[in-house]
Amino acid sequence: MENEKLSLPNYNIPEDIQNVVAITTLDRLYNWGRRSSVWPLMFGLACCAIEMIAAQTARYDMARFGMEVMRPTPRQADMMLVSGTVTKKMLPSIVRLYNQMPEPKYVVAMGACASSGGPFKEGYNVVAGIDKFLPVDVYIPGCPPTPQALIAGLIKLQEKIDKQSIKTVRWYDKNKADSNYVPMPILGPDLIDVRRNEEYKKAAATKESAS
Amino acid sequence: MTAPASTQTVDLAARFPESVTADTRPGFAGFIVKKENLLEVATAIRDEFGYDLLTAVTGVDYLAENKMEVVYHAYKTTGGPGLIFRVQVERADPVEVPSVTGIWLGAEYQEREAWDLMGIKFSGHPDLRRILMWEGFEGHPLRKDWKEAFFEEEVKPFKSRWPDGQHTYAEFKNPFRDNLSFPENFDPEKYEPENEKDLYASLENHTLKGEGGLKTDQIVVNMGPHHPSTHGVLRVAVTLEGETIMGLKPVMGYLHRNHDKIGERNTYLQIIPYTDRLDYFNSMSNNFGYCTTVEKLMKIPVAERAEYIRVIMAELSRIQNHLIFIGMLMNDLGTMYTPSLYAFEERELILDIFEAVSGARMMCNYFRFGGVVRDIPDDVLQKIKDLVVERIPAKTDEMERFLNDNEVLMGRLKGIHVINAEDAIKYSVTGPVLRAAGIPYDLRRADPYSIYDRFDFDVAVRYNGDLLDNYLIRFDEIRQSLRIVEQALKGMPQGPINSQKPAYQVRVPAGEAYGRIESPKGELAFYIVSNGKPNPYRYHVRPASFVNMTAIEHICRGSKIQDFVALLAMLDIVMGELDR
Numbered sequence: 001m002e003n004e005k006l007s008l009p010n011y012n013i014p015e016d017i018q019n020v021v022a023i024t025t026l027d028r029l030y031n032w033g034r035r036s037s038v039w040p041l042m043f044g045l046a047c048c049a050i051e052m053i054a055a056q057t058a059r060y061d062m063a064r065f066g067m068e069v070m071r072p073t074p075r076q077a078d079m080m081l082v083s084g085t086v087t088k089k090m091l092p093s094i095v096r097l098y099n100q101m102p103e104p105k106y107v108v109a110m111g112a113c114a115s116s117g118g119p120f121k122e123g124y125n126v127v128a129g130i131d132k133f134l135p136v137d138v139y140i141p142g143c144p145p146t147p148q149a150l151i152a153g154l155i156k157l158q159e160k161i162d163k164q165s166i167k168t169v170r171w172y173d174k175n176k177a178d179s180n181y182v183p184m185p186i187l188g189p190d191l192i193d194v195r196r197n198e199e200y201k202k203a204a205a206t207k208e209s210a211s
Numbered sequence: 212m213t214a215p216a217s218t219q220t221v222d223l224a225a226r227f228p229e230s231v232t233a234d235t236r237p238g239f240a241g242f243i244v245k246k247e248n249l250l251e252v253a254t255a256i257r258d259e260f261g262y263d264l265l266t267a268v269t270g271v272d273y274l275a276e277n278k279m280e281v282v283y284h285a286y287k288t289t290g291g292p293g294l295i296f297r298v299q300v301e302r303a304d305p306v307e308v309p310s311v312t313g314i315w316l317g318a319e320y321q322e323r324e325a326w327d328l329m330g331i332k333f334s335g336h337p338d339l340r341r342i343l344m345w346e347g348f349e350g351h352p353l354r355k356d357w358k359e360a361f362f363e364e365e366v367k368p369f370k371s372r373w374p375d376g377q378h379t380y381a382e383f384k385n386p387f388r389d390n391l392s393f394p395e396n397f398d399p400e401k402y403e404p405e406n407e408k409d410l411y412a413s414l415e416n417h418t419l420k421g422e423g424g425l426k427t428d429q430i431v432v433n434m435g436p437h438h439p440s441t442h443g444v445l446r447v448a449v450t451l452e453g454e455t456i457m458g459l460k461p462v463m464g465y466l467h468r469n470h471d472k473i474g475e476r477n478t479y480l481q482i483i484p485y486t487d488r489l490d491y492f493n494s495m496s497n498n499f500g501y502c503t504t505v506e507k508l509m510k511i512p513v514a515e516r517a518e519y520i521r522v523i524m525a526e527l528s529r530i531q532n533h534l535i536f537i538g539m540l541m542n543d544l545g546t547m548y549t550p551s552l553y554a555f556e557e558r559e560l561i562l563d564i565f566e567a568v569s570g571a572r573m574m575c576n577y578f579r580f581g582g583v584v585r586d587i588p589d590d591v592l593q594k595i596k597d598l599v600v601e602r603i604p605a606k607t608d609e610m611e612r613f614l615n616d617n618e619v620l621m622g623r624l625k626g627i628h629v630i631n632a633e634d635a636i637k638y639s640v641t642g643p644v645l646r647a648a649g650i651p652y653d654l655r656r657a658d659p660y661s662i663y664d665r666f667d668f669d670v671a672v673r674y675n676g677d678l679l680d681n682y683l684i685r686f687d688e689i690r691q692s693l694r695i696v697e698q699a700l701k702g703m704p705q706g707p708i709n710s711q712k713p714a715y716q717v718r719v720p721a722g723e724a725y726g727r728i729e730s731p732k733g734e735l736a737f738y739i740v741s742n743g744k745p746n747p748y749r750y751h752v753r754p755a756s757f758v759n760m761t762a763i764e765h766i767c768r769g770s771k772i773q774d775f776v777a778l779l780a781m782l783d784i785v786m787g788e789l790d791r
Contacts, residue, residue, distance in 0.1 A: 042439055046466055046787055047491035047573065049443070057555040072439040089345050090444055090465040093436050117390070119485065122381065122476070123469030124352050124359035125344065128390050144573060188402045189349035190360070190391050197399045203386050204397050 027165045034078070034104065035066075035161040038154070041077035041097065042070035046084025048111040048144040055147035062147075067154055074100040079157070080134075085113035085120050086127040088191040095182050098134050103171035103180055106157060109136045110150060112143040119143065127191070133182055221260050221294065227252055234297070238508075238722020238741075241295025246308060249298055253314045256285055256294060263636050264288050264652075265315035267725070267753040268322055270329035271740055274355040277302045281331060282738065283311070284725055284753075288636055288650055290657035295725070304351075310336040317639025320761045321753075328353040328471070338413050343464035343790060346405045349394055352472055359472065360385055360392040366746040367477050410448060410460060418450045418458030419768060427452050432772075436465045440543045440776045443786030447763075447779075454771050459764050463757075463790050470791035474750035479505055479580070479717050482750065487574040489752060490788040492535060495528040495565070496730040498578035503660055504726025504737040505580050508719050514710045517582035518662045519703040523595065524565070524577065525728075526692040526699070530603060531561040532731035533685040536783050537610065540682065543776045544623050550614065557606050560598060567591045580717055582709030592700065599696045607689050615683075624679040627774050629781055630766050631676050638762035642733025642755050644782060647684045648676035654729035661728075665702070666695045678774075681781045688731075716745050732756055732783050754788040 011023040044052060056062045056070070071077045074097045086094060098107070109130050112118030117128030130136060137160055140153035170176040186192040192200070223242045224231045230248035234241050244252045256262050262285035271280045279302050286293040300306045305326075310333035311318050322333045323342040330351035333339060340346060350357050361381040363369045382388045414431065435446035444465035450458035470489065474482050486501045487494035499521055506513060513521070538554030562572045568587050569575040577583055587595075614620055630640060632648040645652055651672040655663040671687035673680035711717075721743040727736035733755030740749035759782045766778050 043437060045444055046468075047488055050491055050573065054555060054559070057552055057559070059556070059559050072437075085466060085468050087465060087467055089467065090436060093444075093465075097437060119488070120468040120473065121390075122359060122361045122363075123473055124390075125464075125467045125469055126390065128361075128382075132389070146572060186399075186402070186404050187345045188347060188399065188404060189394050189397060192399050192402065194399070196387075199387065200393060200397065200399045204393065204395070 030166060031162050031164060035158040037066045037069070038079050038106070038157065038161075039069045039071050039077050040067055040079045040081050041074055041101070042072040043080060043097065044083050045086065045090065046113065048083035048114070051144045051147055051150060052081060052083045052110065055150045060147040060151060062151060062154070065151065065154060065158070074098075075102065077101055078104065079106040079108060081108050081110055082114040082130045082134075082136075083110040085118065086130050087125045088127055089125060089187065091127055091133065091185055091191065092187065094130070095133055095184055099181050099184075104169065105171075105180070106137045106161075107134045108138045108140065108153060108157060110140045110153070111145055112141065115139045115141070133185070133193070135179065223252070223256070223260075223294070223296065226255065226259075231296075234295075238720060240723075241297060244296050244298055246298050246300055249309050250311070250314070252296070253283075253311050256296065257314055260294070261287050261289075262294050264641075265311070265317050265639055266293070266641070266727070266734060266758070267736060267738060267751075268311070268318045268325060269738055269751045269753070270325040270331045270353070271749045272302070272329060272353065272355045274302070279306045279329070279331060281308050281325065282723075284736075284738075285315075286658070288645075288652045288657075290652070292658065293725070305330045305332040307332045307334055309334050310339075312336055315639065316637045316765075317758060317761050320757060324757075327351070330354060338417065340409050340413060341464075343467040345464070346407070346409050349392075352469070353475075359469075360387075360390045365476070366744070367481060410462065414448050414450060414458050414460045417460065417764065420457075429457060434775075436462075440780075442539070442780070442784055443789075445779075445784070445786060445789070447775075449772065449775070451772060454773065456767050456770055456772055456775060459767050461760060461763055463760070463786075466786040466790040468787075468791060470752060471750055474752075475747060477747075478715075478745045479719055479747065480715060482747075483578065484574065484576045486752075487576055488787055489754065489791065490730065490732065490735070490756070490785050491573060492532050492785060493528045493731055494573060494575045495524040495577060496728065496735065498575065499525050499661070500726060500728040500730065500735045501737050502578040502580055503728060504724050504739055505717070505719065507726050508722060508724040508739060508741055509580060509717065510720075511581050512710050513661070514582040514707050515704050516586075516706045517708045517710075519699045520568075520583050520587055520708065521578065521661060522663070522666075522699045523587075523696050523703075524568070524575075524583075526696045527561050527564060527595070527599075529692045529731040530689050530696075531558040532783075533689050534558055534607075534610075536685055536780075537614070537682070540777065540780045541614070541620075543780045544620065546620070550610070553606075553610060557603060560602070564591060564595055564598070567594070579709060579711075579713075581711035582707070584709075586708045592703075595696070596700055599693050599700070604690070604693055607686060607693075611686055621679070623774075623777065624682055625677065627678040627770070627777070629676055629678060629681055629778060630762055634765060635676075635762070638765060640733070640759050640762050642729070642731070642759065642783075643671075643684050643688060644681060644733070644759060646671055647673045647680040649674040654727060654734060658727070660726070663695075666698050668694050678777055678781060719743070719745075719747075727753075730755055732785065732788070733759055735788075752788075752791055754791065756782070756784040756786075756789040757791075760784060760789060 109115045120126045138157045183194045230245040264286045267284040282297045325331045327341040432449045436444040446462040448460045486497040489497045534554040538551030541550035566572050569577040635645045635648045651670045653670040668691045719741045723740045725738045736753040738751040742748040
């Protein structure tokens with residue numbers, strides 16, 4: 001980001017120290033640092049992952065936006081690019097990876113499958129959108145999205161980061177600390193989302209009384 | 212050019228008059244074998260008749276006739292047509308059929324898949340567990356009476372999605388407002404998950420025992436499903452003794468997208484875009500395989516110009532697949548990024564051509580029954596010409612020069628044994644891995660489809676079966692593909708691009724078809740059973756990656772863990788195809 005955008009022009013800085021002193025808000029400085037080095041988790045699920053790789057190669061070069069450092073370990077990643085169909089069998093692993101990522105963390109749903117299930121929505125092993133489990137920041141349409149679309153989506157994420165404030169983001173809010181952790185789903189006769197256990201029991205009870 | 216093998220088929224019924232009858236249903240071929248005699252007949256098929264390569268094992272659920280059928284497709288590695296034989300049993304849950312893994316080891320994972328999805332129990336199978344779904348999942352999804360949570364109707368087009376009908380979301384029809392269904396009286400809090408004890412028990416059973424000497428502890432390491440070099444969401448449980456792999460079990464299904472079940476709901480035309488997403492590097496090849504199979508069933512010709520376009524697209528697809536293979540292999544071996552960046556540069560140029568003809572970079576959806584959907588514009592033809600005559604041959608040479616003179620790379624590849632010819636056939640391995648082991652088995656020559664019999668090309672073959680040969684054969688295949696494209700460009704006639712009129716519904720007569728093509732990864736085949744309706748009754752994909760994976764345990768046991776990634780890369784798996 002250029003100097004003009006980072007510093008606040010309203011403050012009157014004496015002319016002789018203007019090139020050594022800049023005044024800005026903590027939010028602006030902090031967001032500027034984060035948005036320029038969003039490290040994605042090196043994590044490919046399906047077809048979209050190939051376009052994600054293509055976006056990093058010479059022709060599209062995601063590195064221009066400070067996002068080229070793919071980290072295979074979630075401990076060092078800032079952003080999870082859910083690139084492909086989320087299946088029920090895979091979901092516990094994805095949730096675990098998300099839980100292991102340190103805050104601030106972002107989730108980008110790349111492509112139709114990650115956003116809503118896409119063409120495979122009706123399948124018995126498919127989760128109809130990762131947003132049923134993880135808080136998604138940006139959805140990128142396409143099947144698969146072209147590298148250009150992916151980069152456009154990531155720029156949207158940067159714009160979102162620009163607008164955040166340390167005071168309000170959920171990971172520094174004591175009351176919302178739970179939202180950084182998603183309880184692990186269980187693979188049972190079907191996918192068990194433990195947050196919805198009550199609902200399942202109620203449904204089983206009504207079925208019983210109906211029969 | 213060698214001539215294809217003779218088209219004479221055997222008469223199994225004459226050899227086994229008591230236990231084998233010819234299949235007389237209209238549209239069906241092959242033989243029905245009595246369940247009790249299956250192993251005896253199968254042994255004879257392999258040893259007496261010489262069908263050494265069992266390519267596909269799959270089940271069909273005939274709900275109306277109250278029968279379940281297991282269909283086997285066996286071929287000869289010397290070429291020629293195949294032999295279909297099947298076993299029919301009364302429908303039950305589960306049905307039991309003897310396992311043929313003792314005769315063809317390549318049936319192992321396919322039988323596990325049939326158990327998982329169809330509920331066919333193979334007695335005598337060494338390791339019969341679920342393979343694509345998890346242990347503890349309710350039901351066998353590909354049975355005709357099993358319904359998914361978002362079930363709307365048996366077949367598409369769904370009336371609810373028709374313009375004059377009332378549109379509703381699938382979620383609103385489900386009690387959980389989600390893609391879920393639980394058995395009656397299910398209590399989630401009392402449920403105890405399986406915790407994969409079956410997996411670890413089976414891993415222990417199939418582990419080599421250390422041979423005296425130092426007493427060492429074995430440790431179990433799980434690689435994946437999130438791992439940078441498993442080429443997707445594959446998981447492998449490995450038992451290590453020091454650095455040596457003593458036992459190994461792959462766990463798959465992390466990308467199981469229910470291709471077969473969705474395919475059976477779709478109309479024939481609707482399946483084409485789904486096939487794109489099987490092997491997502493080679494959507495053109497997948498289209499090719501599927502359309503060839505349906506055309507076989509419909510008995511329609513393909514427009515002359517379209518045949519050439521198809522061959523050009525399939526071969527371009529093969530070239531970019533092998534380029535990516537080389538780039539990714541370098542990544543796996545530790546030459547991070549630079550070679551793969553070069554490979555992707557060339558791939559982009561080929562994708563440009565795909566985009567120009569079909570409108571999409573990866574998911575082309577380009578083939579139709581009887582031809583292709585759009586003609587190639589002249590400027591694109593010129594582009595292809597420039598690419599295959601000048602750029603790609605030069606870049607392939609350059610890549611070969613830069614990489615193959617590298618001492619470290621050669622050290623990693625030379626002499627690391629992958630698989631020998633005999634075992635490769637036993638495990639039904641096809642594609643470059645089989646050819647690198649010394650068997651010149653290429654479907655374009657061994658069982659020609661489309662117009663491959665018109666081109667002059669060599670079947671790439673190498674004989675050592677080590678990592679180096681497996682790697683070099685990809686360069687050979689790129690060169691042969693370039694030759695084919697060049698000839699196809701020269702021979703391409705003018706004319707219509709489709710022999711049929713464009714139609715949303717196609718008429719497919721009742722019967723079965725097994726169509727196979729040489730995809731860049733091996734034999735890609737589709738098995739379709741039609742009952743004359745607009746949707747396939749049974750739709751099964753026989754992917755190369757999945758069947759080639761059967762050999763992974765055999766390949767890796769006893770080798771070092773650091774070579775494992777390279778050995779896995781050699782099979783050139785892609786998860787979309789492996790898990791479907």
